[in-house]
Amino acid sequence: MRSSQTFATAVCWPAFLKKLAALLCFRSLALLALASSLVWPTELRAQNALQHEYEIKAAYLYNFINYIDWPAETLPAAGGTITIGIIGENPFGSAFENLNGKQIKGRTLAVKTISSAKDLDACQMVFVCASEKNRLPEVLSQLKDSRILTVSEIEGFAEQGGIINFISERNKVRFEINLDAARHLGLTISSELLKLAKLVKS
Amino acid sequence: MFDFRQHSIKAKLTLLTMLTSGVALLISVTLFGFNDVRTFRTSMVRDLQTLADVIGHNSASALDFDDEASAAKTLTSLEHKPSILTAAIFDKDGKILATYMRAGQPTAAHAPVREADGYRYASGRLQVFRPIQRGAERLGTVYFQVDMSDLRLLITRYVTVGIVILVGALLVAFVLAARLQQVISKPILDLAQTTRVVSENKNYSVRAVKQSNDEIGFLIDRFNEMLGQMERHEKELTEVNVQLRQSQEEALAATEAKSQFLANMSHELRTPLNAIIGYSEMLEEEAADSGNADAIPDLKKINGAGKHLLALINDILDISKIEAGKMELYLETFDLKPMLEDVVSTTRLLVQKKSNKLEVRLSPDLGAMRADLTKVRQALFNLLSNASKFTEHGTITLDAARDGVWIVLQVRDTGIGMSREQLGRMFQAFSQADASTVRKYGGTGLGLAITRHFCRMMGGDVTVASEAGKGSTFTIRLPAEVIDPAKLVEEKAPLAPDQLPKEGNTVLVVDDDPSARDLLQRFLNKEGFHVECASSGPEALAAVKRVRPTVITLDVMMPGMDGWSVLTKLKEDSLSADIPVVMLTIVDDKHFGHALGATEYLTKPVDRERLTAVIRKLRKPAVPGQVLVVDDSPEVRELLVHMLERQGWTATTAEDGRAALDIVAVKKPDLILLDLMMPRVDGFEFVSELRKRLDWRAIPIIVITAKTLTNEDRLLLQGHVQKVIQKGDFNHNELLVELRDLVAECVQRSRTAETGQHVQI
Numbered sequence: 001m002r003s004s005q006t007f008a009t010a011v012c013w014p015a016f017l018k019k020l021a022a023l024l025c026f027r028s029l030a031l032l033a034l035a036s037s038l039v040w041p042t043e044l045r046a047q048n049a050l051q052h053e054y055e056i057k058a059a060y061l062y063n064f065i066n067y068i069d070w071p072a073e074t075l076p077a078a079g080g081t082i083t084i085g086i087i088g089e090n091p092f093g094s095a096f097e098n099l100n101g102k103q104i105k106g107r108t109l110a111v112k113t114i115s116s117a118k119d120l121d122a123c124q125m126v127f128v129c130a131s132e133k134n135r136l137p138e139v140l141s142q143l144k145d146s147r148i149l150t151v152s153e154i155e156g157f158a159e160q161g162g163i164i165n166f167i168s169e170r171n172k173v174r175f176e177i178n179l180d181a182a183r184h185l186g187l188t189i190s191s192e193l194l195k196l197a198k199l200v201k202s
Numbered sequence: 203m204f205d206f207r208q209h210s211i212k213a214k215l216t217l218l219t220m221l222t223s224g225v226a227l228l229i230s231v232t233l234f235g236f237n238d239v240r241t242f243r244t245s246m247v248r249d250l251q252t253l254a255d256v257i258g259h260n261s262a263s264a265l266d267f268d269d270e271a272s273a274a275k276t277l278t279s280l281e282h283k284p285s286i287l288t289a290a291i292f293d294k295d296g297k298i299l300a301t302y303m304r305a306g307q308p309t310a311a312h313a314p315v316r317e318a319d320g321y322r323y324a325s326g327r328l329q330v331f332r333p334i335q336r337g338a339e340r341l342g343t344v345y346f347q348v349d350m351s352d353l354r355l356l357i358t359r360y361v362t363v364g365i366v367i368l369v370g371a372l373l374v375a376f377v378l379a380a381r382l383q384q385v386i387s388k389p390i391l392d393l394a395q396t397t398r399v400v401s402e403n404k405n406y407s408v409r410a411v412k413q414s415n416d417e418i419g420f421l422i423d424r425f426n427e428m429l430g431q432m433e434r435h436e437k438e439l440t441e442v443n444v445q446l447r448q449s450q451e452e453a454l455a456a457t458e459a460k461s462q463f464l465a466n467m468s469h470e471l472r473t474p475l476n477a478i479i480g481y482s483e484m485l486e487e488e489a490a491d492s493g494n495a496d497a498i499p500d501l502k503k504i505n506g507a508g509k510h511l512l513a514l515i516n517d518i519l520d521i522s523k524i525e526a527g528k529m530e531l532y533l534e535t536f537d538l539k540p541m542l543e544d545v546v547s548t549t550r551l552l553v554q555k556k557s558n559k560l561e562v563r564l565s566p567d568l569g570a571m572r573a574d575l576t577k578v579r580q581a582l583f584n585l586l587s588n589a590s591k592f593t594e595h596g597t598i599t600l601d602a603a604r605d606g607v608w609i610v611l612q613v614r615d616t617g618i619g620m621s622r623e624q625l626g627r628m629f630q631a632f633s634q635a636d637a638s639t640v641r642k643y644g645g646t647g648l649g650l651a652i653t654r655h656f657c658r659m660m661g662g663d664v665t666v667a668s669e670a671g672k673g674s675t676f677t678i679r680l681p682a683e684v685i686d687p688a689k690l691v692e693e694k695a696p697l698a699p700d701q702l703p704k705e706g707n708t709v710l711v712v713d714d715d716p717s718a719r720d721l722l723q724r725f726l727n728k729e730g731f732h733v734e735c736a737s738s739g740p741e742a743l744a745a746v747k748r749v750r751p752t753v754i755t756l757d758v759m760m761p762g763m764d765g766w767s768v769l770t771k772l773k774e775d776s777l778s779a780d781i782p783v784v785m786l787t788i789v790d791d792k793h794f795g796h797a798l799g800a801t802e803y804l805t806k807p808v809d810r811e812r813l814t815a816v817i818r819k820l821r822k823p824a825v826p827g828q829v830l831v832v833d834d835s836p837e838v839r840e841l842l843v844h845m846l847e848r849q850g851w852t853a854t855t856a857e858d859g860r861a862a863l864d865i866v867a868v869k870k871p872d873l874i875l876l877d878l879m880m881p882r883v884d885g886f887e888f889v890s891e892l893r894k895r896l897d898w899r900a901i902p903i904i905v906i907t908a909k910t911l912t913n914e915d916r917l918l919l920q921g922h923v924q925k926v927i928q929k930g931d932f933n934h935n936e937l938l939v940e941l942r943d944l945v946a947e948c949v950q951r952s953r954t955a956e957t958g959q960h961v962q963i
Binding site for chain 2: 056060063066067172173174175190192193195196
């Protein structure tokens with residue numbers, strides 16, 4: 001992409017400038033790559049990428065609210081709070097900093113860590129962290145009769161009765177949806193969201 | 203270039219109608235077109251925006267979850283909208299999420315870049331940027347690039363349809379206008395036609411037909427009224443003209459009759475008068491012889507009265523002759539002194555009768571004069587008797603002197619003189635100072651009028667200066683060499699035959715009779731032709747080869763070879779076939795002559811004038827001469843010059859007498875064609891100016907005038923001009939023919955005259 005752009009612009013230039021520019025562009029790119037590999041340790045770079053991934057996932061969690069209709073009794077009245085609960089070891093870091101307290105659907109978003117089953121009552125959505133992978137059936141059975149949208153990043157989460165599960169597809173964050181599970185809980189998922197998702201069944 | 207004013211009112215009306223409707227149509231078609239295109243564009247933009255909104259709405263989730271594939275799929279639905287060439291969805295940061303490019307489109311050089319919301323035109327394409335929003339939250343931007351060829355197509359279609367409508371409507375408008383304009387143009391054209399008929403045919407009885415009650419109808423009514431008035435006037439005028447012409451004819455006839463009567467009567471009166479005078483003289487002598495002295499005074503009275511009466515009759519005769527234009531000049535050369543002394547001695551008695559003294563002062567250089575002796579004498583006698591009649595116990599002086607080419611005779615008296623008013627009527631016939639003058643002083647009152655006419659005829663004049671109570675001075679100025687142009691040629695001695703120009707001027711006379719040959723030769727010489735003679739046919743044929751005559755006169759009856767044979771021979775030879783032959787014979791056999799090729803046929807005895815005319819006609823054009831055309835009308839000048847030049851003469855022109863005199867001063871022409879009525883110096887003045895110079899007097903003048911000449915005019919011109927041609931008398935061709943002959947004759951004359959003079963010197 002970048003080289004084609006360079007080429008395209010270079011078409012207009014006189015011939016001698018064209019060569020020079022191509023050379024300079026290639027040199028500077030190579031130098032930049034070299035420098036960054038020298039300056040940042042590989043671990044640090046991986047951590048950084050991870051942080052970015054969870055920022056995206058946090059934003060997706062927030063965006064899901066727009067495409068999900070909860071039954072009226074589970075949603076607090078306008079002006080109330082929509083709560084996202086985090087079950088397990090929170091991988092988001094500071095990713096929710098910008099989203100916490102933001103207005104959505106006429107309500108305020110709140111993100112909190114779930115420490116006991118009691119905490120679940122206030123939640124409309126929960127994120128089941130990867131740490132809960134082993135005790136997933138337990139968590140799911142706990143949430144089975146609630147009206148809470150369940151989201152996770154554990155492989156096979158949706159097939160096991162979860163509603164939305166983040167997956168990775170060509171280095172992009174995508175998600176799968178178990179529509180039956182959602183229907184079972186009385187949640188309506190917008191077709192807009194469905195068309196983006198990979199649909200799975202229990 | 204199209205000049206609108208040059209065209210008929212028909213074309214104007216049609217054009218106006220078409221122009222008006224065309225402009226209105228053009229404006230409306232253009233406005234409708236613009237409005238439609240604008241509406242089309244607005245609706246197109248609105249549609250696109252709606253479409254963008256739909257696309258935006260459908261890609262909201264893709265934006266939310268950064269799903270390129272979904273966004274791209276949404277954009278794929280644009281396939282059904284062929285006019286959209288490129289589309290893109292940007293996220294809220296302006297980063298491209300998905301792009302769409304219509305199939306068959308060349309790949310854009312670079313990706314679209316987000317710009318401000320709204321729509322704009324760039325390089326013939328419409329770019330739409332439409333925000334994607336959820337409530338107040340900005341999600342991204344939809345971008346379309348739209349092909350405007352639909353709009354262009356629409357515009358093209360509008361222009362085409364517009365032109366078709368315009369042309370069609372103009373055609374219809376033309377057909378309608380061409381028919382409807384007649385409502386207005388027809389009456390006007392009819393009116394125009396009527397005016398043309400009126401002005402061309404001078405027919406005032408036609409009327410324009412009124413077709414409507416509008417302004418044109420009004421115009422036609424007024425026009426018809428005017429025509430009516432003109433018709434009436436024309437009729438009245440014609441009647442008056444007829445009456446006038448009748449009156450004029452009657453008056454002329456009456457004048458003629460009067461002159462004729464006077465002439466006859468005078469003649470008839472003279473016969474008995476001669477008897478009275480003669481017998482009274484005889485009785486007087488007898489009375490003296492027989493010693494009957496008592497009777498002598500009575501007889502003297504009878505004799506005196508008779509003589510007076512005779513004088514009166516002579517005067518009346520003169521004046522009537524002058525008025526009838528029949529007075530002629532008889533020029534002769536005489537010494538002035540004896541003539542003057544003779545007149546003085548004749549008048550001495552008359553002068554002494556009223557105790558007047560007569561002083562005569564003759565200049566020593568008087569010498570001889572060429573004039574009409576009788577008329578000079580009579581003029582002078584009239585002045586002297588007039589002076590002695592109105593002077594008592596006074597002095598009458600006669601001065602005679604030469605002033606260059608002029609002879610001046612002056613008669614001065616110390617008599618009663620005249621007032622200014624009397625002076626004015628001085629030279630008019632039958633008008634003396636007043637009626638009582640006749641009773642007191644006697645006389646006819648014709649003397650001075652006759653004197654003036656005589657002087658003018660000879661190219662001079664008589665003038666008077668007077669003061670009441672102190673006397674009068676009469677002055678006669680006459681040219682020392684009076685020339686009567688009418689008799690110019692006759693006056694000249696005939697030229698010796700070998701001095702006549704031969705070229706184109708030779709007549710071969712063929713006759714066996716020597717006396718007939720001699721007669722013809724003399725006569726033709728006198729007329730200015732060079733003559734060769736032949737006494738027989740063979741001699742004639744030889745002469746023809748030798749001298750190449752211009753014209754041949756051929757006698758028919760000749761011994762040996764007769765005229766017919768000669769004619770046949772002449773016509774057989776190609777060299778002589780073209781020479782005109784005039785047959786002269788006692789035998790009248792015209793048809794035979796013409797059949798053999800004779801050009802003219804005259805019977806003996808030959809009518810000289812006719813022969814001259816025939817030969818002149820047959821002769822080749824005269825020697826080229828210089829003719830001066832004086833006329834104030836450029837058309838007439840041009841016509842005459844054209845005619846003259848065609849005859850081989852050179853012509854100069856002058857627009858009035860002044861200019862003509864200037865030209866004559868530079869180069870003397872052979873002939874002058876003169877108009878009378880001209881600005882500045884008119885024909886009369888010109889003639890009198892020209893006749894003052896002796897060397898100019900010989901120039902022949904032909905007057906061509908439209909003026910109806912009065913008697914006075916005739917008298918003024920008489921003796922000074924060759925011929926007066928009335929423009930009205932002839933139609934153009936006749937005038938030209940007449941003029942051509944005259945000019946030829948005059949130029950020839952003046953040429954021969956000049957040649958003659960040179961030879962004599």
